[in-house]
Amino acid sequence: DAGITQSPRHKVTETGTPVTLRCHQTENHRYMYWYRQDPGHGLRLIHYSYGVKDTDKGEVSDGYSVSRSKTEDFLLTLESATSSQTSVYFCAINGDPNTEAFFGQGTRLTVV
Amino acid sequence: RKEVEQDPGPFNVPEGATVAFNCTYSNSASQSFFWYRQDCRKEPKLLMSVYSSGNEDGRFTAQLNRASQYISLLIRDSKLSDSATYLCVVNLGSNYKLTFGKGTLLTVNP
Numbered sequence: 001d002a003g004i005t006q007s008p009r010h011k012v013t014e015t016g017t018p019v020t021l022r023c024h025q026t027e028n029h030r031y032m033y034w035y036r037q038d039p040g041h042g043l044r045l046i047h048y049s050y051g052v053k054d055t056d057k058g059e060v061s062d063g064y065s066v067s068r069s070k071t072e073d074f075l076l077t078l079e080s081a082t083s084s085q086t087s088v089y090f091c092a093i094n095g096d097p098n099t100e101a102f103f104g105q106g107t108r109l110t111v112v
Numbered sequence: 113r114k115e116v117e118q119d120p121g122p123f124n125v126p127e128g129a130t131v132a133f134n135c136t137y138s139n140s141a142s143q144s145f146f147w148y149r150q151d152c153r154k155e156p157k158l159l160m161s162v163y164s165s166g167n168e169d170g171r172f173t174a175q176l177n178r179a180s181q182y183i184s185l186l187i188r189d190s191k192l193s194d195s196a197t198y199l200c201v202v203n204l205g206s207n208y209k210l211t212f213g214k215g216t217l218l219t220v221n222p
Contacts, residue, residue: 026169034212042214043156058209090155092210098144098203101210103155 003027006091006104013111019078021107023091025071031094032074033101034058034066036087043090050072081111114138118200118213126221129190133216135200136182145176147185148199150215156199159185190220 002028013019023032034046035058045058047066055066063085065077078085091104120137125131137145145162160167162174162183173186183202187194200213 040125040214043212045209045211072182094210097210100146100158100161101201103157105155 010108021076023074029093029095033092034076037092066075086111116211116213122217133185136160137202144203147202150197195220
């Protein structure tokens with residue numbers, strides 16, 4: 001299995017609090033992605049990174065920010081969590097955008 | 113037209129059946145295509161890449177039709193263990209992004 005881990009795996013937080021999810025990889029892959037998965041919507045891209053300090057928005061980026069200060073870590077921050085951000089969050093990596101992406105095990109976030 | 117569209121199913125088939133999934137994509141410049149499998153409450157995992165010439169891996173066959181902009185997945189001799197959600201994935205050619213279909217739920221019954 002690809003070396004990719006997400007933390008935390010589960011989190012319950014209150015509306016209005018900041019939350020940071022971490023994705024860590026040991027594959028030295030250039031590309032990293034954050035997706036959210038919701039019933040009826042499938043996997044939707046939040047943000048992605050194509051190198052250290054190089055990031056861009058996906059289709060559902062509002063309310064989220066990211067940072068990538070080193071190759072192995074990609075952080076997703078919810079500045080002020082809302083109930084609509086209750087979801088399962090997946091991080092993915094690949095060495096080339098035209099190749100297979102490997103996924104982390106996911107983070108289940110509940111905002112109450 | 114949605115960027116990547118799949119029949120959501122669900123598909124309920126008996127063991128041993130043959131089942132086919134189709135997926136359409138919007139961008140004719142798309143370069144890479146995949147089928148992923150996702151088990152309940154797990155992460156998606158690559159099932160197979162889809163090549164222009166078509167490709168086969170055991171009971172699974174994937175095909176690409178660029179002219180009509182669709183890909184397909186055929187599963188022969190279905191097993192109980194094939195029960196999962198199958199995700200169509202396309203790199204639409206718009207910079208680094210893999211776009212996922214919503215998935216098709218397959219249940220194989222004894």
